[in-house]
Amino acid sequence: MARAFLAEKYDPIVFSEYFGNIHPVEMEIGCGKGKFLVARAIENPGINFLGIDRVSKFMNIGKTRAQKRELSNIRFLRAEARAFLTEAIAPASVSIFHIYFPDPWPKRRHQVRRVFTPQLLELLHARLVPGGLVEIATDDKDYFDAMKKTIAATAQLWENVREAVNERILDGLNKTHYELKWAAEGRSLYYTELKKR
Ligand SMILES: C[S@@+](CC[C@H](N)C(=O)[O-])C[C@H]1O[C@@H](n2cnc3c(N)ncnc32)[C@H](O)[C@@H]1O
DSSP: OHHHHHHHHOOOHHHHHHHHHOOOOOEEEEEOHHHHHHHHHHOOOSSSSEESSSSSSHHHHHHHHHHHHHHEEEEEOOOOOOHHHHHHOOOOOOEEEEEEEEOOSSGGGGGOOOOOOOHHHHHHHHHEEEEEEEEEEOHHHHHHHHHHHHHHTTTTEEEEEEEEESSOSSSSOOOOOOHHHHHHHTTTOOOEEEOOO
């Protein structure tokens, strides 16, 4: 199954044509049901939002929510993050990337499936506008530590690397589906924010 996803090809997206305006664009990678992104799109009509997930089943819930609200500033696409960012997204075009509760794949032999890798971080940097942000959250301390190592290896690319535990750095009110689920279970939630130099 994973091979089929990686074999997919994506056409380049020109955001001004795709959204019909030149507003800033925020993307959520692995948006699941799109709960956070729909809420943020409602509150920010002057920003465009694109949610991607490699599985459409849950994302369709977000699509339906957005359609019911008749939101014109949000789109959802089924896509694999790395290939999609490489092929479809122009350099210096995204103002904020949101990556919340990516699958942790705790077994060592499965960790190659993790979405947050050094290659992804390089791509995020290249696709961000100057001063753009990457917002990250996870409940998995091991994954968080691995992410921090990856970030430290590219420290020259980022300024204002902020961290928090149990406190969302950006947009404290709107939460993702998993954020609410894990908080209700009393898990520690780890957050970090990177700002492109
Ligand atoms: C645990 S869910 C988190 C969903 C949402 N961000 C939240 O916090 O509620 C992780 C999501 O990432 C998606 N995902 C995993 N690897 C991906 C990849 N390489 N590209 C795109 N989406 C991916 C999964 O399909 C899943 O929907």
